[in-house]
Amino acid sequence: MKKRQFCIERFKNRVVVDSNYAEKTWKILEDAIHDIYNHNACDPTFDELSRNAYNMVLHRFGEKLYTGLEKTMTSHLKQISQSIESAQGESFLEELNRKWVDHNKALGKIRDILMYMDRTFVPSNHKTPVHELGMNLWRDVVIHSNKTKTRLRDTLLDLVLRERNGEVISRGLMRNLLKMLMDLGSSVYQKDFEDRFLEASEIFYSCESEKFIKSCDCEDYLKKVESCLNIEKERASHYLDSSSESKIISVVEKKMIENHRHTLIDMNKSVLVNMLRGDKYEDLERMFNMFRRVHSGLTIIKDVMTSFIRDTGKQLIMDPERLKNPVDFVQCLLVLKDKYDKVITLAFANDKSFQNALNSAFEYFINLSARSPEFISLFVDDKLRREIKGVGEEDVETVLDKVMMLFRYLQEKDVFEKYYKQHLAKRLLSRKTVSEEAERSLIFKLKTECGYQFTSKLEGMFTDMKTSYDTMQGFLADHGAQLGDSPTLSVQVLTTGSWPTQPSPQCNLPSEIRGLCEKFRNYYLGPHSGRRLTWQANMGNADLKATFGKGQKHELNVSTYQMCVLMLFNNADRMTCKEIEQATAIPMSDLKRCLQSLALVKGKNVLRKELMSKDISEDDVFFFNEKFTSKLFKVKIGTVVAQRETEPENIETRQRVEEERKPQIETAIVRVMKSRRVLEHNNVIAEVTKQLQARFLPNPVVIKKQIESLIEREFLERDKVDRELYRYLA
Incomplete structure (x- = not known):
């Protein structure tokens, strides 16, 4: 079936109302509005009033x-x-607040009565809603009246000033009135109060800062600034709008901190330096927190701190008295590092930029001294020796972690490797190390920092020690019965290249030892016929049984050189230094140190020297000290050697290091050129420096020389047009 369509038509006849209906109805509503404002009870009910408005x-x-x-x-x-x-005096604000509360209540009731108009007539005719209309009228008629606008603003600002000066005001009243301004619109709050409030605050805090800066030291000034910031923050939370908090805080920061930041830093001949010297963590933290609020504030603190640490470190590095004892020298560096690590942790919130500044300062002054790599290695050597009492493995591990921090600052890490290898060799060969675990722990740290190549030879030294132990066990098993009452021999076979051995003159060993050495040589070279053994007497040690006057016996722990010297006095009563040199073939420089330790060290002078003096000449006469006594049965006689290298030795070490660097520089140049094929001179320098800086900082002059060497050997060539351009020759 076909659907039928329905259409509803409007009334053709308009509904006719009483001609006076509008006037009568409005009169009822008007009276109701009057009653609402006058706090009178309305005769018509709320429903009747709403229905009238609706109609x-x-x-x-x-x-x-x-x-x-x-x-x-x-x-x-x-x-x-x-x-x-x-209203007069203080009652002005109270009256305003009371009338504002009444107006809000009245406005709420009126809006409820006229709800239908608000929902239909107002939006369709683009009128202002009832509540907003009431607010606008309050703003224009009451708040912006000629007599109220300025008076309200000045009264509010006066109350703020009085509170800043220590008086107690009604914060609740302030909160209500400022909220009224905000309810009228953020622009009303800003123009009628906030703008002038901030201007007045700038004037107030400018005066306060000038007064404080003249009467307070930096620490007290910063406390007052901190107090002002807290007070303004509290004030904002109590009666200002939330948007005002950041603005007033910004005013305080600018007027009290930013405008005086240089004065505060330089106060009393750099108050920041005095704080750093005196470990005033609380004051430093306050300064950090205050200065971080303003532009470039932390940069100023960081620059002063960096400059001070650089100067302090430079004085330490350049102090000749400090350089006399390498261990104390490095300990001072660690104490200095701990001190400023603590400052950054407790006062500067572990700020990354401050940590970087501290690292930069340490890297600067540590590398001012060419002896830093040697001294750090000597410090490690001191801490890893077994005879150090009161130092456990955990303590050693902590110390090693701290040493690694200093190691990272070194630009010449290969120089450290050179010295560390020498000191490690002495510890291993003399078996005077805290533990193999501690040694391997440090090597692992070095490998993590610099890579496998840096530690490969160091690990080879431990391998040699294990192999040597197994070899000696085999030697004693095969020849133990033949040795009888012969001296006991222990040999470490060191691989050339892994150990820091230098060609040394062959010392004339005592006859009792030479036979044993020859037996070991024959045993070792049997299965290793292609190898060659060279005795390094300067790296050995010995235990001697000695009998002194009255039959007193002692066991002397000495170096191999000292053993050779002492064994001569089995067959001689007196010998000159020159005669001892001829008999032993020990180099004179080493011999003099041996004789000093044997004859001139109190409590260990198993030899005596005629004409006692610290210096030894070739004509000095030595004889066996029959009167030697000691409370200990085992007496260790160390060799008198300087903890640090002498200047000629240091120069020689440097020369060896420089020679060892050349192949590494050449390798880096070839590696760069092989990958890039064509490269400009400055870029070659930059690339090579970047590749090698983990081990050392190459000198650009040396890089240039090695480039020239590679050109001569036809690995590289210069471009025929641009002489600054290099080409790799495949």
């Missing part, structure tokens, strides 16, 4: 209703404004 809008009298509402409210607000203006 007026329904019968198209909405415009009359809206216009009448606006006029009635304006009339009442003018009366309210006059009442407020007539």
Whole structure:
């Protein structure tokens, strides 16, 4: 079936109402509005009033209703404004607040009565909603009246000033009135109060800062600034709008910190330096927290701290007295590092930029001294020796972690490797190390920092020690019965290249030892016929049984050189230094140190020297000290050697290091050129430096020389047009 369509038509006849309906109805509503403002009870009920308003809008009298509402409210607000203006003194704000509360209550009731108009007539005719209309009228008629606007602002600012000067004010009243301004619109709050409030605050804190800066030291000044910031933050939370907090805090920061930041830093001949010297963590933290609030504030603190640490470190590095004892020298560096690590942790919130500045300062002054790599290695050697008492493995591990921090600052890590290898060799060969675990732990740290190549030879030294132990066990198993009462021999076979052995003159060993050495040589070279053994007497040690006057016996722990010297006195009563040299073939420089330790060290002078003096000449005469006594049965006699190298030795070590660097520089140049094929001179320098800086910082002059060498050997060539351009020759 076909669907039927329905159409509803509007009434053809308009509903006719009483011609006086609008006036009568509005009169009822107007009276109700008057009663609401006058706090009188309304005769019509709320439902009746709402129905009347509804009917007026329904019968198209909405415009009359809206216009009448606006006029009635304006009339009442003018009366309210006059009442407020007539209030005197402090009652002005109280009256304003009371009338504002009444207006809000009245506005709420009126809006409820006119809800239908608000929902239909207002949006369709682009009118202002009832509540917003009431707010706008309050703003224009009451707040912006000629007598109220300026008076309100000045009164509010005066209350803030009085509170800043220590008086107690009604914060609740302030909060209500400022919230009123904010409710009227953020622009009203800003123009009628906030702008002038911030201007007045700038003037106030400018004066306060000038007063404080003249009467306080830096520490007290910063405490006052901190107090002002806290007070303003508290004030903002109590009665200012939340948007004002950051603005007033910014005013305090600018006027009290930013404008005086240089004065504060330089106060009392650099107050920051005095704080750093005196470990004033609380004051430093306060300064950090204050200065971080302003532009470039932390940069100023960081620059002063960096400069001070550089100067302090430079004085330490250049102090000749400190350089006399390498261990104390490095200990001072560690104490200095711990001190400023603590400052950055406790006072500077572990700020990354401050940590970088500290690292930069240490890297600067540690590399001012060419002896730093040697001294750090000597410090490690001191801590890893077994005879150090009161130092456990855990303590050693902590110390090693700290040493690694200093190691990272070194630009010449290969120089450290050179010295560390020498000191490690002495510890291993003399078996005077805290533990193999501690030694391997440090090598692992070095490998992590610099790579496998840096530690490969160091690990080879441990391998040699294990192999040597197994070899000696085999030797004793094969020849133990033949040795009888012969001296006991222990040999470590060191691989050339892994150990820091230098060609040394062959010492004339005692006959009792030479036979044993020859037996070991024959045993070792049997299965290793292609190898060659060279005795390094300068790296050995021995235990001797000695009998002194009255039959007193002692066991002397000495170096191999010292053993050779002492064994001569089995067959001689007196010998000159020259005669001892001829008999032993020990180099004179080493011999003099041996004789000094044997004859001139109190409590260990198993030899005596005629004409006692610290210096030894070739004609000095030595004889066996029959009167030697000691409370200990085992007496260790160390060789008198300087903890640090002498200047000629240091120069020689440097020369060896420089020679060892050349092949590494050449390798880096070839590696760079092989990958890039064509490269400009400055870029070659930069690339090679970048590749090698993990081990050392190559000199650009040396890099250039090695480039020239590679050109001569036809690995590279210069471009025929651009002489600064290099080409790799495949």
